[in-house]
Amino acid sequence: MGDVRLMKGNEVIAEAAIRCGCDGYFGYPITPQSEVMETLMARQPWEQTGMVVLQAESEVAAINMVYGGASCGKKIMTSSSSPGISLKQEGITYLAGAELPALVVNVVRAGPGLGTIQPAQSDYFQSVKGGGHGDYKLIVLAPASVQEMNDFVGLGFELAFKYRNPALILSDGAIGQMMEKVELSDYKPRWTDEEIQEISGSWATTGKKSDRERNISTSLDLDSARQEQFNHKLQAKYRAMEENEVRFEKINCDDAEYLFIAYGSSARISQKAVELGREKGIKIGLIRPITLFPYPTKAIQEMLGQVKGILSVEMSAGQMVEDVRLAVNGKVPVEHFGRYGGIIPTPEEVLEALEQKIIGK
Amino acid sequence: MTEEIIIAGFGGQGVLSMGKILAYSGIMQDQEVSWMPSYGPEMRGGTANVTVIISDNRISSPVLKKFDTAIILNQQSMDKFESDVxxxxxxxYDPNGITSHPERKDINIFKIPGAALAAEMGNPKTFNMIVLGAFLKVKPIVAIENVKKGLEKSLPERHHKLIPLNIEAIQKGMVNVESVNSI
Structure with a gap:
């Protein structure tokens, strides 16, 4: 067994970044994710691995520093919470448009506006449907435990570089602030200049030698024909992600007559609701999307022959439920249950919602 | 084994750190643990509470409505959580400052005069460890040597000299816990 600790989700994001060979972190503090940068500053990784940690003057500056570092083929990340992530949206669409790999972490709090510092899941639309302008997608990973906060930092970078696309870890204030047992990843060294050349030399601005054309990181192309071609290329990339990168977990689905669909902390709460429901003899299962884009549409469709109804559970007024309804396409009833504004539902409430909105109907 | 615990009191009583030490002790004996601080709207009211779960299996929800054990350290928490056991x-519970004592007949009720004993020990900061000791006497879910290891893990090295005092406080709690209602 590796290095086992009791840590907060936010602290683990920082630790995992250092251990996966991240080259740079640029951020700006905001509750409930400030422990990410606090932990990095306390750990001083620049002394150990050479990783740069910098508190930028604003979120907008931070995301543009990410753009700069990512252009050089480095492993670069930033983190924030909802209002700060809104500020970063321009930079995120530029990253997507320039096909730059980077990792963004959103420890979601309730909105809209400044909202409150308590946990929510009301940034789903922003994360999977755009957020910034233009036809782009992020790879969106939704951790449901402190362990996954560790695991998804490495995975996020891996996928970001595989597809030359920004990846987003969509967490929330509950996963960020809670402590759980976590087995930390082993240290991986940062890439050397030679390794960066080998991995990203075809596009990264690593220093032009006389034997190649210039590599330019830009999202600007004023020729509409070329711009359309480029968009075709992006769309092909997103289809490849849908083909290859869907991740989800099925819990108690084999004999399920009813289904919860929930991600992140709502999935944990719904899992307890499954336990409580099964104690009462109700055959409930849970599908937990791990990737929100690409979405586990097929996994939901495969359940439609056996389930009588689906409850989408999310700490929002009903965002992910739209993707559930698209997958289900009217074949069985789909309802949404959510608490929001920073309130976390209890497992009892979730089960009661299933009984009232689905089973009782 | 799964034990779902709420520890509730005022901020500053050591509620969160008691939960952390309990959770670390669980890790020391290879169990799954979760520690979820209060995230309701009540957190602005000066009360602090934490849900700690220790289990042999994977833990589902870190947020709960019903608990196997409630450790209650002020009246507001008594009003809120007695019905959730x-x-x-x-x-x-610690009777210090409690004006309406628990009345349920379908649960086991114990009291520990933690504040009074901490004053007796001459160090109010031992309060939470006295209460932890009382809990571990009633529900021996983690072994005392694992609590010691948990303290070593969770306290910074410069505070390790305080571990013997903490163990003494735990033992004081174990000796002085009293049954109020037994089912």
Missing amino acids: KPGGTLL
Whole structure:
């Protein structure tokens, strides 16, 4: 067994970044994710691995520093919470448009506006449907435990570089602030200049030698024909992600007559609701999307022959439920249950919602 | 084994750190643990509470409505959480500052004069460890040597000299816990 600790989700994001060979972190503090940068500053990784940690003057500056570092083929990340992530949206669409790999972490709090510092899941639309302008997608990973906060930092970078696309870890204030047992990843060294050349030399601005054309990181192309071609290329990339990168977990689905669909902390709460429901003899299962884009549409469709109804559970007024309804396409009833504004539902409430909105109907 | 615990009191009583030490002790004996601080709207009111779960299996929800054990350290928490103990469960409280004592007959109730004993020990900061000791006497879910290891892990090295005092406080709690209602 590796290095086992009791840590907060936010602290683990920082630790995992250092251990996966991240080259740079640029951020700006905001509750409930400030422990990410606090932990990095306390750990001083620049002394150990050479990783740069910098508190930028604003979120907008931070995301543009990410753009700069990512252009050089480095492993670069930033983190924030909802209002700060809104500020970063321009930079995120530029990253997507320039096909730059980077990792963004959103420890979601309730909105809209400044909202409150308590946990929510009301940034789903922003994360999977755009957020910034233009036809782009992020790879969106939704951790449901402190362990996954560790695991998804490495995975996020891996996928970001595989597809030359920004990846987003969509967490929330509950996963960020809670402590759980976590087995930390082993240290991986940062890439050397030679390794960066080998991995990203075809596009990264690593220093032009006389034997190649210039590599330019830009999202600007004023020729509409070329711009359309480029968009075709992006769309092909997103289809490849849908083909290859869907991740989800099925819990108690084999004999399920009813289904919860929930991600992140709502999935944990719904899992307890499954336990409580099964104690009462109700055959409930849970599908937990791990990737929100690409979405586990097929996994939901495969359940439609056996389930009588689906409850989408999310700490929002009903965002992910739209993707559930698209997958289900009217074949069985789909309802949404959510608490929001920073309130976390209890497992009892979730089960009661299933009984009232689905089973009782 | 799964034990679902709420520890509730005022901020500054050591509620969160008691939960952390309990959770670390669980890790020391290879169990799954979760520690979820209060995230309701009540957190602005000066009360602090934490849900700690220790289990042999993967833990589902870190947020709960019903608990196997409630450790209650002020009146507001008594008002809020007495009814949330599962039938057959356990309520442990410090009578200091409690004006309406727990009345349920379907749970085991224990009391520990933690504040008074901490004053006796001459160090009010031992309060939370006295209460932890009382809990571990009633529900021996983690072994005392694992609590010691948990303290070593969770306290910075410069505070390790305080571990013997903490163990003494735990033992004081174990000796002085008293049954109020037994089912």
